[in-house]
Amino acid sequence: MNDIRQGIVHVIGPEQGATLPGMSIVCGDSHTTTHGALGALAFGIGTSEVEHVLATGCLWQNKAKNMKIEINGDLGIDVTAKDIALYVIGQIGTAGGTGFAIEFCGSAIENMSIEGRMTLCNMSIEAGAKVGLVAVDDKTIDYVEGRPFSPTGEKWQSALDYWQTLHSDSGSHFDESILIDASLIKPQVTWGTSPEMVVDINGSTPDPKDEHDAIKADGIRTALEYIHLKPNTLMSSVLIDKVFIGSCTNSRIEDLRVAASVAKGKKIANNIKLALVVPGSGLVKKQAEKEGLDQIFIDAGFEWREPGCSMCLAMNADKLESGERCASTSNRNFEGRQGQGSFTHLVSPAIAAASAIAGHFSGVN
Amino acid sequence: MKKFTSINSIAMPLDRANIDTDAIIPKQFLKSIKRSGFGPNLFDEWRYLDHGEPGMDNSIRPINPEFVLNNPTYSEAQILLTRRNFGCGSSREHAPWALEDYGFRAIIAPSFADIFYNNCFKNGLLPIVLSSEIVDNLFSYSGRININLEEQTVKTDQDSFEFEVDSERKRRLVNGLDDIGLTLQNENQIRLFETEHFEKYPWL
Numbered sequence: 001m002n003d004i005r006q007g008i009v010h011v012i013g014p015e016q017g018a019t020l021p022g023m024s025i026v027c028g029d030s031h032t033t034t035h036g037a038l039g040a041l042a043f044g045i046g047t048s049e050v051e052h053v054l055a056t057g058c059l060w061q062n063k064a065k066n067m068k069i070e071i072n073g074d075l076g077i078d079v080t081a082k083d084i085a086l087y088v089i090g091q092i093g094t095a096g097g098t099g100f101a102i103e104f105c106g107s108a109i110e111n112m113s114i115e116g117r118m119t120l121c122n123m124s125i126e127a128g129a130k131v132g133l134v135a136v137d138d139k140t141i142d143y144v145e146g147r148p149f150s151p152t153g154e155k156w157q158s159a160l161d162y163w164q165t166l167h168s169d170s171g172s173h174f175d176e177s178i179l180i181d182a183s184l185i186k187p188q189v190t191w192g193t194s195p196e197m198v199v200d201i202n203g204s205t206p207d208p209k210d211e212h213d214a215i216k217a218d219g220i221r222t223a224l225e226y227i228h229l230k231p232n233t234l235m236s237s238v239l240i241d242k243v244f245i246g247s248c249t250n251s252r253i254e255d256l257r258v259a260a261s262v263a264k265g266k267k268i269a270n271n272i273k274l275a276l277v278v279p280g281s282g283l284v285k286k287q288a289e290k291e292g293l294d295q296i297f298i299d300a301g302f303e304w305r306e307p308g309c310s311m312c313l314a315m316n317a318d319k320l321e322s323g324e325r326c327a328s329t330s331n332r333n334f335e336g337r338q339g340q341g342s343f344t345h346l347v348s349p350a351i352a353a354a355s356a357i358a359g360h361f362s363g364v365n
Numbered sequence: 366m367k368k369f370t371s372i373n374s375i376a377m378p379l380d381r382a383n384i385d386t387d388a389i390i391p392k393q394f395l396k397s398i399k400r401s402g403f404g405p406n407l408f409d410e411w412r413y414l415d416h417g418e419p420g421m422d423n424s425i426r427p428i429n430p431e432f433v434l435n436n437p438t439y440s441e442a443q444i445l446l447t448r449r450n451f452g453c454g455s456s457r458e459h460a461p462w463a464l465e466d467y468g469f470r471a472i473i474a475p476s477f478a479d480i481f482y483n484n485c486f487k488n489g490l491l492p493i494v495l496s497s498e499i500v501d502n503l504f505s506y507s508g509r510i511n512i513n514l515e516e517q518t519v520k521t522d523q524d525s526f527e528f529e530v531d532s533e534r535k536r537r538l539v540n541g542l543d544d545i546g547l548t549l550q551n552e553n554q555i556r557l558f559e560t561e562h563f564e565k566y567p568w569l
Contacts, residue, residue, distance in 0.1 A: 023569070030456040030480055044456035044480055047398060048487035048544070056548045058555055062531065094383060095450035098479055128453065130479045151568030159568040194383050194453075215382050215448060222381070315392045322416075334385045334454060337392075340416050 007281025007307040010034040010248040014118065015281055017147025021136045021163040026053055031248045031331065033124040036133030037117035038140055039166045041101070043130040064131060065099050065175040068168075070106035073182035078364045080258065081116035082250060082329065082348035084108070085123035086188035090198040092178065097129025100176065103168060104134050108182040114143040115254045122249045126195040126331055135167035189235050189361050190333045190346040192223030197333075199235060201351060201363045207231035226335055227343045228323075235361045238345075241324040243268070243275040243356040244338070245349050246305075247312040250329035251280030253287050255349040260293040262353035262364055268301035269359025275302040276318065278310040302356070314339045327355040367489030368541035371513040372470050374443035378504050379433055384447060386454035386481065390463040394419055395455075403459055404466035408434055444510055445472045446503055451492075452481025461488045471512050473519065475500050486534050487544065493519060493528045514539055 005012060010031055013019040021039035025032060028050045035042035045059070053059055069088060089096070102124050109117065117134045124132025134140075141163065144150050151159045186200040197220075199205070205224060208231065211217040224231060229238065245251075245259050256279060268275050277297045279285035285307050288294055294304045311318040312330040314337065320326050322341030329352050330337075333344040347355065354364045394406045397419065405423040412434050414427040428435045445464065451474040452460055461484045464472070471491040485492045491514060495503070503510070503521070511520040514535060519526045537544065548555075563569060 020568070022566070028456060030454065032456075046456050046458035046461075046480065046484035046487065047400075048458060048484065052545050052548065055545045056552075056555060057559060058548065060533075060544070060548070094453055095476055095478070098450070098476060125480075128450065128478060155568040159566075162566065194385075218380075219382055313387075313392050315395065332385075332387070332454060334387045336410050337387055340391070340410055 004282040004286060007279070007284065008248045008251065008309060010118070010122065011251060011280030011284065014038060014114075014143070015147070015283055017144060017150035020144060020150065020159070021140055021166050026050075026059060030125045031122050033129070033132045034118050034122040034248060036121040036124070036131060037114055038144065039133060039136035039163065041131060041133065044125065064101040066173070067097060067100040067102045067129070068174040068177045069102055069104050069180065070177065071104065071108040071180045071182050072106040073108060075108055075182050076186065078187055078350050079182075079185050080187075080348045080350060081112060081119040082123070082346075083185055083188045084182075085120050085126070086190065086195065086198045086346060087185045088178075088180065089123065089127045089195045090188070091180070092127055094126060094194050094196045095128045097124060097127040097132075100129050101131035101133070102127070102129045103174075104132065105168075106180075106182075109134055110137065113254060114139055115252045118252065119249055119255075123195070123331055136163045137167075187348060187351050187363055188346075189327075189351065190344075191227070191229060191235060192220070193226055193333055193335050194219075194223070195331070195333060195346060197223055198346070201235060201347075201361060203235055205229050205231055205233045205235070236363075237360060239271055239325070239360045240327050240345070240355055241271070241273050242311075242320060242326040243272060243302075243352050244278070244311040244318075244326055244328040244330065245302075245352050246276065246278030246280065246310050247328075247330035248280065248309070249331045250349050251278060251284065251307075253284050255329065256284070256288045256293050257291070259349040259353040260288075260296040262350050263300040263302065263357065264296050266300055266357045268356045271359045272301070272356055273324075275356045276305055276311060277302045278305040279307045281307050300357070311338055313337060320344075327352045327361065366487070366537075366541050366543060369470060369489055369491050369514050369538045371511065371515070372443050373509055373511045374441065374470075375439065375507070376444035376446040376473065376503065376510050377433060377439040377442035379445060379447040380504060382448035383450045383453055386452060386457060386460040389452070389460040391417065393417070394463075395457055395459050400458075400462050401466055403463035404468065407463040407467045408432070441468075443468060443470045444512065445469050446500070447472065447474045448500070449475040449497070451477050453478040454481075456480045456484070458484045458488070461485045461490050465490050473500065473503065486538060489538065489541070491530075491538065493530075495519065495526055495528060499526050
């Protein structure tokens with residue numbers, strides 16, 4: 001706990017070079033998909049399978065189906081990997097990826113940083129996919145090189161030769177392919193109790209009357225009732241109580257830089273009871289402090305915390321009270337996720353910071 | 366692991382899609398990894414009217430009479446009937462532990478989340494995928510249902526439906542076989558693979 005390198009496993013694995021391309025990685029946490037950003041096959045498993053791995057070094061698996069999600073074009077201003085993830089889940093649904101391993105590709109992914117790819121792969125499980133990954137490219141190699149557990153010398157060279165083969169061949173068969181135009185993606189905010197219940201930050205809650213599928217209409221009604229919002233409510237009119245910037249999805253240095261750039265020189269709104277910034281690891285915290293980001297957050301009225309999972313899942317002291325509404329950069333907005341009877345709205349770090357300052361859901365400007 | 370061959374029971378209908386693992390067993394109960402004793406906290410936030418914490422005496426907590434689990438009609442139900450994408454969310458095995466500990470042996474739904482589906486088989490719990498139409502049909506049926514894993518059938522008074530299950534998973538569940546024991550029968554091959562793998566990828 002006192003080691004500077006400690007933190008959330010999905011942050012420190014890549015940070016330490018313990019996650020390398022081509023590895024098979026399992027961990028007793030569903031967000032293990034994160035590590036796919038480095039071209040690893042990584043997925044979450046339950047306790048029985050953890051025992052099985054520890055006892056035998058292997059695991060019984062059925063081959064997953066393949067899904068290609070190709071995202072081409074330039075991203076709009078203030079649109080981040082988190083927005084892409086939420087947009088994709090909004091398109092294919094939380095069960096859209098069930099039974100699939102997803103490969104993300106296309107020019108928007110090629111242009112995305114490794115940390116952005118981690119955010120995207122992290123959220124694959126929220127689309128139902130046990131695996132989400134991105135092919136190895138120069139960015140992957142640059143990221144991995146020189147990290148504490150990365151190979152060096154001769155081993156580095158042989159690793160490099162192998163890693164450069166880790167991409168799909170042109171003409172590879174995919175069981176399903178989805179093509180997305182990056183320019184259509186706007187900053188996102190969830191309105192309901194499932195990550196697929198998502199709209200543009202300028203959008204409104206849906207009206208169950210407009211939904212023809214009876215089960216879906218029921219789902220919309222139940223979610224709106226739980227989250228205390230009426231149909232056709234503009235998200236930008238919804239006031240928030242708390243803000244959480246952190247979690248294995250959005251607690252890396254780039255996330256904190258974006259949030260700090262939005263918060264710089266501003267103050268959180270009077271109605272915000274608490275705004276937390278929680279770095280994903282001791283090293284992220286140290287780097288942020290070196291760049292002065294901590295001071296920007298503190299000056300703006302945020303609390304600057306020790307690394308960890310914090311308010312993502314209500315398993316520690318950082319929880320919402322019943323009836324409190326939170327703009328959160330975490331990954332699940334299920335009923336009670338951040339505390340019994342509380343309301344979670346998933347957003348990117350930029351939107352979380354902008355909303356903290358506005359006091360309601362808001363785009364950056 | 367408990368064997369599963371066949372059961373005959375009424376089904377408890379939980380008419381909702383996308384039921385997540387946080388709803389099946391809230392996070393505050395996940396700190397224990399005892400595997401047993403989670404049944405009284407199954408669907409805790411829907412089932413009780415107060416806030417549940419580990420160590421509480423659940424027998425004196427106020428129950429939500431509206432929630433189907435508290436309907437005495439279903440108190441002996443071993444089958445849970447629900448909607449698509451059941452078990453989405455966490456990989457924590459507490460969700461199947463809680464369902465099994467409560468007394469469910471089988472879950473029928475149009476689809477399940479991958480990790481949850483997998484975890485069920487490790488705990489003697491049978492997840493059965495049937496089409497949305499058949500599930501609709503079962504929601505309007507209140508009699509006993511017979512599930513036979515060997516035959517891969519779900520039978521009501523009037524109908525018989527077949528379901529798919531991976532043959533190896535079925536064999537293990539029918540015989541109550543232990544995964545680790547079975548895998549270790551291949552120990553030599555595993556060791557050989559590991560040796561070759563580390564020679565081929567020396568940086569690992």
